[in-house]
Amino acid sequence: xxxxxxxxxxxxxxxxxxFFAFPFLWLLLAPFKSDPELFRALPLLPERYAFDHFGAxxxxxxxxxxxxxxNSLAVASVQTALALxxxxxxxxxxxxxxxxxxxxxxxxxxxGVVLPQQVLVLPLLSWFHELGLYDTLVAITxxxxxxxxxxxxxxxxxxxxxxxxxxxxxxxxxSEGRVFLTLLGVVRPxxxxxxxxxxxxxxxxxxxxxxxxxxxxxxxxxxxxxSLYGSTLRFPFGLLMAGSVLACIPPVAxxxxxxxxxxxxxxxxxx
Amino acid sequence: MSEERRPRPPVLLxxxxxxxxxxxxxxxxxxxxxxxxxxxxxxxxxxxxGLEHYRHxxxxxxxxxxxxxxxxxxxxxxxxxxxxxLLLAAALDRLPPRVRSGAAFALVLPALVPPVVLALLFVLxxxxxxxxxxxxxxxxxxxxxxxxxxxxxxxxxxxLLQAVWRWTGLVSLVLAAGLAAxxxxxxxxxxxxxxTRFRAFxxxxxxxxxxxxxxxAALLFLDAFTLFSGAYVLLGASGGTSDAGLLLVGYAxxxxxxxxxxxxxxxxxxxxxxxxxxxxxxxxxFGKPARASG
Numbered sequence: 001x002x003x004x005x006x007x008x009x010x011x012x013x014x015x016x017x018x019f020f021a022f023p024f025l026w027l028l029l030a031p032f033k034s035d036p037e038l039f040r041a042l043p044l045l046p047e048r049y050a051f052d053h054f055g056a057x058x059x060x061x062x063x064x065x066x067x068x069x070x071n072s073l074a075v076a077s078v079q080t081a082l083a084l085x086x087x088x089x090x091x092x093x094x095x096x097x098x099x100x101x102x103x104x105x106x107x108x109x110x111x112g113v114v115l116p117q118q119v120l121v122l123p124l125l126s127w128f129h130e131l132g133l134y135d136t137l138v139a140i141t142x143x144x145x146x147x148x149x150x151x152x153x154x155x156x157x158x159x160x161x162x163x164x165x166x167x168x169x170x171x172x173x174x175s176e177g178r179v180f181l182t183l184l185g186v187v188r189p190x191x192x193x194x195x196x197x198x199x200x201x202x203x204x205x206x207x208x209x210x211x212x213x214x215x216x217x218x219x220x221x222x223x224x225x226x227s228l229y230g231s232t233l234r235f236p237f238g239l240l241m242a243g244s245v246l247a248c249i250p251p252v253a254x255x256x257x258x259x260x261x262x263x264x265x266x267x268x269x270x271x
Numbered sequence: 272m273s274e275e276r277r278p279r280p281p282v283l284l285x286x287x288x289x290x291x292x293x294x295x296x297x298x299x300x301x302x303x304x305x306x307x308x309x310x311x312x313x314x315x316x317x318x319x320x321g322l323e324h325y326r327h328x329x330x331x332x333x334x335x336x337x338x339x340x341x342x343x344x345x346x347x348x349x350x351x352x353x354x355x356x357l358l359l360a361a362a363l364d365r366l367p368p369r370v371r372s373g374a375a376f377a378l379v380l381p382a383l384v385p386p387v388v389l390a391l392l393f394v395l396x397x398x399x400x401x402x403x404x405x406x407x408x409x410x411x412x413x414x415x416x417x418x419x420x421x422x423x424x425x426x427x428x429x430x431l432l433q434a435v436w437r438w439t440g441l442v443s444l445v446l447a448a449g450l451a452a453x454x455x456x457x458x459x460x461x462x463x464x465x466x467t468r469f470r471a472f473x474x475x476x477x478x479x480x481x482x483x484x485x486x487x488a489a490l491l492f493l494d495a496f497t498l499f500s501g502a503y504v505l506l507g508a509s510g511g512t513s514d515a516g517l518l519l520v521g522y523a524x525x526x527x528x529x530x531x532x533x534x535x536x537x538x539x540x541x542x543x544x545x546x547x548x549x550x551x552x553x554x555x556x557f558g559k560p561a562r563a564s565g
Contacts, residue, residue, distance in 0.1 A: 009361075009362040009365045009366065010362075010365075010366055010370065012362055013359070013362045013363065013366065013374055016359060016362075017377045017378065020377060020380070020381055020436065020439070020440055021377045021380065023381075023392055023436065024380050024381065024384070026392075026403075027384075027388070027392050038395065039395065039398075039403075040403075040406070041403040041406055082291075085287065086287050086288040087288060089284035089285070089287065089288070090284065090285050090287075090288035092284060093280055093281060093282075093284050093285050097280035098280070099280040099282075105285070105289070108289075108292070109288070109289075109292060111296075112292065112296050113493070114493075114544075114548055114551060115296075115300065115544065116493070116497060118497040118499065118520060119496075119497070119540055119544075120299040120300060120303055122303065122306065122523070122527055122536060122537050122540075123298075123300070123302035123303035123306055123537065124295070124299045126302060126306070127298055127299050127302055142294070142295050143295050144295075145291050145295060146288060146291040146292040146294075146295050146296055151288065176281035176284070177281065177284070180281070180284060200383060203385060204385045204387075206385075206386060206387050206499055206500045206503070207497075207499045207500075207520065207524070211528075221385075222385045222386070222387035222388070222500070223387075225387050225388065225391060226387045226390075226391075226500070226503065226504055229394070229504060230507065237395070240391050241391075244388040244391055244392065247385050247388055248384055248385065248388060251383040251384075251385070252380065252383050255376075256376075259372075259375075259376065
């Protein structure tokens with residue numbers, strides 16, 4: 001009986017995990033299939049492996065997809081770097097210091113979680129339009145930089161560090177900037193986790209780049225795929241699946257690299 | 272511990288964040304409030320109309336449909352994904368570590384797929400007679416092809432299935448982290464006092480899981496309120512048949528960009544903010560660990 005439970009749980013888990021993995025596997029193999037095969041669930045494997053769809057997508061015949069992938073990469077990396085540079089120092093101050101007006105300032109920062117960029121997309125559009133930023137990558141990148149999630153996360157992370165650590169550094173005459181950098185080295189796993197989550201969220205974003213980008217050369221990969229689906233091309237499903245697979249690679253690859261650190265970050269956020 | 276020895280807070284380190292917040296959040300927020308109080312002119316000067324857009328919303332059945340659909344979508348996602356995630360987490364907790372990390376990777380994959388890609392994938396799953404769901408699951412059971420994207424009764428189910436596929440794995444991992452953090456001594460004590468496995472789970476694990484459940488609930492709730500891609504791709508930037516798939520972000524997008532009514536769209540968005548705040552507050556209050564309650 002004691003051994004039966006784990007076995008049953010394991011079996012159930014395999015069934016459920018394959019239910020979750022099946023569409024993903026199917027997606028992975030889809031770009032190699034011919035159009036009629038695409039509309040069949042099984043067999044899972046294509047009759048023959050053809051790279052035509054990748055070729056037609058990447059040679060820019062229909063849309064400048066390599067450019068759009070590069071846009072996505074640039075937006076997500078720059079936005080992540082900026083969000084880190086803004087949220088980590090602010091989180092350090094909120095987590096390690098007391099001062100007047102702290103609660104009010106913190107609450108203002110947290111409102112960004114509740115009213116995210118997607119909610120403010122219309123005024124953002126008119127504001128950036130006035131500044132002459134419409135249809136630029138800058139307009140797609142900026143709305144996500146002041147991350148409320150990042151502020152909360154880094155405040156929790158820095159608040160949990162033992163007091164002795166910064167006090168020791170200060171006793172040795174380190175400036176506050178120096179103390180911050182020292183502590184940042186201590187919480188490196190949290191930095192990696194936040195960077196990962198922010199990169200993925202930014203990579204996934206659909207509404208803001210859809211609204212901010214006017215021309216194909218400014219679109220990000222998800223926006224380009226959605227508009228290819230809505231275009232007049234007949235049955236572009238092979239192309240769409242090829243683009244979809246390419247658009248999944250960066251988040252999945254990043255997750256593979258940080259998967260060990262991810263769990264500790266979860267615990268940071270909850271307890 | 273002496274308070275007076277605390278160093279002066281390095282305000283300079285706060286400045287970049289709040290300058291950026293002012294630029295990308297405070298200014299747009301103020302502009303948004305103003306936008307919602309002005310007439311719907313797409314070009315040229317618009318004039319102040321006060322609360323007219325808000326009054327109009329109170330009478331707009333389309334706005335109410337969108338709000339109701341969103342609330343329903345959020346509630347159904349929570350009610351399906353969290354219990355399912357809890358079951359999975361309990362199963363994960365019993366696996367040997369090596370199998371567990373493999374399963375964990377497979378479970379996170381759906382959350383890493385961009386929502387647009389997920390929607391495109393589900394177009395093929397749901398696409399009418401030729402959809403994979405109809406062919407693979409329903410045809411063998413001799414159930415006629417169901418029109419997942421056209422039938423108003425099935426559109427919410429299609430959206431829900433997407434959310435379940437996307438989030439259940441991630442939620443189960445968060446809850447599994449919570450289960451792993453339950454001190455073994457508590458469980459042993461409960462078992463020693465004769466509690467069954469189920470009772471130990473209900474009385475020891477579940478209360479300690481509350482903060483984790485709240486985190487997942489907040490995530491799912493916020494996702495429901497910002498969901499755009501699924502409905503936008505699957506239903507072609509409309510609400511679908513009889514607006515059965517009309518959600519709040521889609522409503523605002525359509526009002527603004529299809530009808531050119533920015534003021535109304537903004538009013539519709541801002542009108543839902545108090546409700547969202549209240550729901551999030553309740554969720555997070557639920558997550559506060561219960562103290563000294565038996």
